[in-house]
Amino acid sequence: MNDSNPNAPLVIIGTGLAGYNLAREFRKLDSETPLLLITADDGRSYSKPMLSTGFAMNKDADALGMTVAGPMAIQLNAEIRTHTRVTRLDPANRRVWIGNEPVPYRDLVIAWGAQTIQVPVDGGAQDAVFPINDLLDYGRFREAAHGKRRVLILGAGLIGCEFANDLLQGGYEVDLVAPCEQLMPSLLPPEPAAAVRRGLESLGARFHLGPVLERLERNGDVLQAQLSDGQRLECDLVVSAVGLRPRIELAEAAGLKVNRGIEVDRLLQTSTEHVYALGDCAEVDGLNLLYVMPLMSGVRALARTLVGQPTPVTYGPMPITVKTPVCPLVVSPPAAGSHGSWNVEGEGNNLKATFRGPDGKLLGYALTGTAVQERLALNKQLPPVLAELPQVLSLKSS
Structure with missing residues (x-):
């Protein structure tokens, strides 16, 4: 506990699957401790894996969102500060900063996730490249996609393949460009990768494996994509699905140990007391797993740790179900x-x-x-x- 300020809240940065689920589990065990959630977006509760199912189900961002911030605050007996960015971590004084405003904490949980890897593209049409990493991103892309038909996807990993299946089932034409020899090279041996490719091709997907996108230009209402092998493709929109990178910058600036993610031990505690990390931004015992199952294991363990019952996280087998229903x-x-x-x-x-x-x-x-x-x-x-x-x-x- 924070002896200098016993009334300081538990502060959770982030209201994605990690932040909200931790708040729920914590409240099952502790109904009294002040709880503050801080989020850079609008605080809607939603399931991130559903972002790659929206077109097949014909659901817009509002339909994918489950509960807005106000009812969530009541449900969790918490304060939720939306559209608010933490600008600095100050673990020596057990507070975070929002601009010039210091916010004290009893314990701090960093659950701000990962960010999309940005692909530099020449040609002046960078604004037509859409990452889809949260509900607001999905809403922007869906609005831009209204009335359009041809989508170019950068990346043939798990996320790229899921979006391809979803868009194809939603009636779009899809080309995938990726500098690899097969689909999902970090996850699959060649034969299952080929099976998924055949499934997506049966829906009309066109694969361009090997080259990268070098240039994207506008020609009237049409986008012209030039690939590194000389191919030229026409499309209306581009989805960037080249991968995610854990957000570590503020943690590193505050002196926390970082590697690929924010380093935490099996209690999910960082290298500084009273500061924890959870979900996509955390590197647990050397593992940075950007999936739901390890996240939920962490949620359950950390909730108990935060109420004074130190509980090391354990991961059993962690199979990944990929949303490619065609295969x-x-x-x-x-x-x-x-x-x-x-x-x-x-x-x-x-x-x-x-x-x-x-x-x-x-x-x-x-x-x-x-x-x-x-x-x-x-x-x-x-x-x-x-x-x-x-x-x-x-x-x-x-």
């Missing part, structure tokens, strides 16, 4: 640096790919089509991503 896909990639090999069984787009170590133990899998039905049985064979600890370890004691 269903569930993948649990082997840990980085794992030794072993892939074995692929099945026919057509119904493939079971398993990655086993030299001892024959299952370390990962990728399932497509009807083979996704085997995921539960395979999950029982997988090792945990982060096993339970015999004792609580922290950055400060290591």
Whole structure:
């Protein structure tokens, strides 16, 4: 507790899945401690994974949003400050700054997520490139897409493929451009990647793998995209889905340890006492996992830690369900640096790919089509991503 200011609130920066779910779990355990959530957007509660399903379901941003900030504040017995940016962290004095206003905290949770990687594009039409990382982004893109038909997607990873499936089902023509040899190269072996590609191509997707977008110009109402291999494509809009980068700048400026994300121990505490990080911005024991399952595991553990019950986060098997309904896909990639090999069984787009170590133990899998039905049985064979600890370890004691 903050002995110098016992009435200081628990402050959560961010009202995405991490921030709001932590607030809910915390309130189940503590109904009295003052709670303040600060967000740079409008504070609507929504599920970020639903952003890549909106066109197929014909839902605009308002339809994807679940609850606005006012009712959320009542539900959580909290103050929610919307359209508000934290400009500086001040852990030495246990406060954050909003411009010239200091805001004290009992404990601080950084849950501000990740930001889209910006692709530099020559040609004067950069404003036609849309990242879709939150509900406001989705709203802007959907408004721009009204009455248009041709969308160029930069990136053929998980997010690019999900948006391709959604836009194709929503009636759009889709081209995907990415400097890789296959879809989702960091997640999939070649055969399941080819199955997903065939599925998307059956809806009309056109893939341009290998080159990058070099130039984007306007020619009247049409955009002309020039690729690095000399191809020219016409489109109406561009979606940037080249990846996400954890937001670390303010944390680094405040002296917190950072790597790819904000470094935290298994209690999700940063290198400074009373400061925690959760979700896409956090690097937990060397792992930065930008998915819902690890986020929710962190939410449940951190809520207990914040009420005085230190609870190390654990991750069991963490399979990823990719929203490409034209070719269903569930993948649990082997840990980085794992030794072993892939074995692929099945026919057509119904493939079971398993990655086993030299001892024959299952370390990962990728399932497509009807083979996704085997995921539960395979999950029982997988090792945990982060096993339970015999004792609580922290950055400060290591």
